[in-house]
Amino acid sequence: MSELHHECGVAAIYHLPSSEPSPLCPEQGPQEISRLLPRMLQDIQNRGQLAAGMTSFSPDRANLLDTMKDVGTVAEVFRLSHRGKSEALMQEYAGRAAIGHVRYATCGREDRNYAQPFERQHIHKHKWFSFCFNGQLANYSSLRAKLLREGEHHLARDTDTEIILHELGRELSTGEPGRDISDIFAKVASQFDGAYSLAFLNARGELLLARDPLGIKPLCYALEGPLFAAASESVALLNLGFEPDSIRSLLPGHLIVVRPEGVKIKQFAPSTRTAHCFFEWIYFANVASTLDERSVYLSRTRLGEELARMEIADNKVPLDRDTIVVPVPDTSKAAADAMAYELGIPSREGLIRNRYSGRSFIEGGRARVAKAASKYTPLREVLEGKRVFLVEDSIVRSTTMKVLLDRIRHLGGAKEIHVRVACPPIVAPCFYGIDMSTIDELFAPKFLDDGLLTEEGQRRMAATLGCDSLRYLPVSSIARAIDLGEDQLCQACITGEYPTEHGQRLYNIALQNMGQSAAQGSRTYEQTTPDPSHLA
Template identity: 35%
Template sequence: MSNIKEECGVFGIWDGPESVNKTYLGLFSLQHRGQESAGIASTTGEEINGFTGMGTVGRVFRPTRDVLPRLTRNCKGAIGHVRYSTSGSSSIHNAQPQIAEYSQGSIAIAHNGNLTNASLLRDEYEAYGSIFKSTNDTETIIHLLAKPTHVIKPDPIAHVLGHLQGAFCVLMMFTDRIEAARDPYGIRPLSIGKTKSGRYCVASESCAFEAIEAEFVRDVEPGEIVSIDENGISSRRFAEKKPELAQCIFENVYFARQNSKIFGENVYISRKKMGRQLAKEHPAEADVVIPIPDSGTAAAIGFSHESSIPFEMGFVRSHYVGRSFIAPSDELRKQAIKLKLAIVREVVDGKRVVVVDDSIVRGNTTKGKIQSLRENGAKEVHIRICCPPVKFPCFYGVDFPTKDELIANKMNIEELRGFLGADSLGYISLEGMVGCMDQPAKSFCTACWDGNYKVPTYSQGGKYSMERYQRNLFEDLEIENE
């Protein structure tokens, strides 16, 4: 993966004193979705308490802080969040869940996605005197909930969700319940699980259920609100499901863990299908197929099976060079990339190598990997990519660079092959990639490849361009993700 950052991960459960510990385990399973900050909020039935911090789940909730026992005391339910900032800066003020007091009592909110009209709503509320303590779009939802004219609605939560545009999976915890909602386009995944004791939980990915020995029940439907409390689970709608959904297929290509079920299909299986399709569309005469771990592994296995070229692990990924690793110079940055992905020379030396990766964004890190393969004796290097060329930015929670920074907008395939120093370069076709999914092609968002934004990317009247507000998080000195 070349410089793509995740969105966030959310988890919630109503399971009495066990809620906090199970939320902690669930967040560990979702750690791949965000490593900037983490947090847990719990309710006693009378009040909500929480703790957030910068860094990974293990760092934020390290035993020396004695946080989990305090949150567990008299606990009824809990929600948690791991964050990568696609909206708002990397700051403790933006860590979630965010807790607030308003006229209806206490609330904690955790959010995954990106509201395309958040800036417009924020400007409107600030003009009338509202004060924001963070720069993320989650706090906007709190202000909407607290508005006097919204509080008196028959279903205030449904009314507020109707004001939101863009991608959102939201967990709202009140003192007596958890409310989970997913946007009408179903852009981001949100699943429901059930523990062995019959308690219900929700998570961004189904892999989190395995950590607490819960079973996957179903996805939260687009436009649905699910309530979880002492009595179990109930459901209502705040919007009709769109005729054409905009599910983010990049979840299946890269973001989600391979043991998760996303949009009705196991991630490992869908990636393996993409690898097979890639081998059909762009065969290569080679001696070995190697993945860029971890997201390219299943696809490389599929490529190997379809092409009958042996599969090997030519790259070894270090789990100790984190995604937030910052190098103070270009030279150290290059060395850090080598630390993160080391090459097994015996696998590639004197070989014609097919390298399978999920995407190319800027191209610089891919170029470095090819150079390293050459230095370790690879005779030929053939690059195969499991998604089409990324040409357009994402406004729905994926931190792609601006259009001008995407290398596929600067070079054609042959020019890019030359820039990378590869012997050949092949991308899966858009039709081939979407065809690997069980659902119809019209069910998925393909905007980052074809510019077809199904969900509005401009706020009312086109006044606020998302290009203006999308934060560019691709600092020059930051090490690339996987």
């Protein structure tokens, strides 16, 4: 599913006052704990490869907060392949606390101005802050219109991150300097409709982390001795050396404030239900991560078992010595291996991924097709003369799948290709941080009959893609695999039922825009006319 991308990931680290360095990082003193931040960002690099950055805090320099960021991977931005340059950066930005970000753009242009964290300097320390954000606000257009309507405000970027920056700045400028940052954030967040996990660091050395009231976006944290750390995924904390039992998921609608005095967790917004993004387990998260106490790896293996049960019940494709299972690297491997095991046939690496072919997701048109062709190499030694079950996480726009099928058949020599998708069809856009915003760009909707996926619809899909057959998992399989109730997950992109008011409203607009060429090329949430009744 290389044509689908998450918006970003966040990370934070803080060394509380202590006479001894943390046993997890004995080589780093408290004043240089920021050195660990790039390492954490590399562990969540799967969430965004377009840009990276960090802000560190140190009371021992003129720039209490100092931010570095740029377009590129973590290794490129932090010069990790050049020891001298990397060391110089780590010394320049050394601090006892830091926040960091990796980005893929779902809104805004692909340039340095959109890289995060965003820093707002101010003469007053409580108003000088930096923050980074993973997610998307479904009511972005309404918030933007409201902000521009109230006074001589100007927005330099087309992104909800700047909206949050100005709203935080505006709230910090009201009331007394002694107001708690948790109360300030709670008031600002009361306006948000959407998904987010957020890291905030001010010039007082106060760190705040927050997760949206529905828990759509993940956020994990850990505290051992004087070392506190948080990240979008648990793998970043595990690889720092935190014990698995000490890593927790922040509850939806809760925030964490870290100060020299200690760590406090509190609820900032009511959370009557959860709507965890199911795609985190299916595709986005690192397979080594555990989110909300659910293993990503085990969830994907259960999806493979679901595929196997479906195949056994269907009983149409022979399961003989000429039949193999082939995953689309890399995130389909766990599902493919589990499917093959249950069917009693081999799982083979018939596609080899070129990890250095470049970032095809920032390309468009023909360039995207060319990148997809260069990213996967079919192994004829594995595929020739075989009946192949090709297991994929999902089919979104179908660009990559068409290229893969052509290469597997003509270069690999497969005699049959049966595509099995470890996910239901994507039928609706995402307005919570995944880069699919219109219905017309999606593959599946045009093949549905009155909104339903039928055998005939799947046959037409297979013919369009160029495979011998195609099968998707049913919606009910997702909750079973993740071991959460359907009412605890956001499944909007496979059901059209959104967990927030503005998300549902945007879907209605997307339905109205179907087939309209004027709407193509622009995101649905950028086409909305704000409803003043929802701005109070």
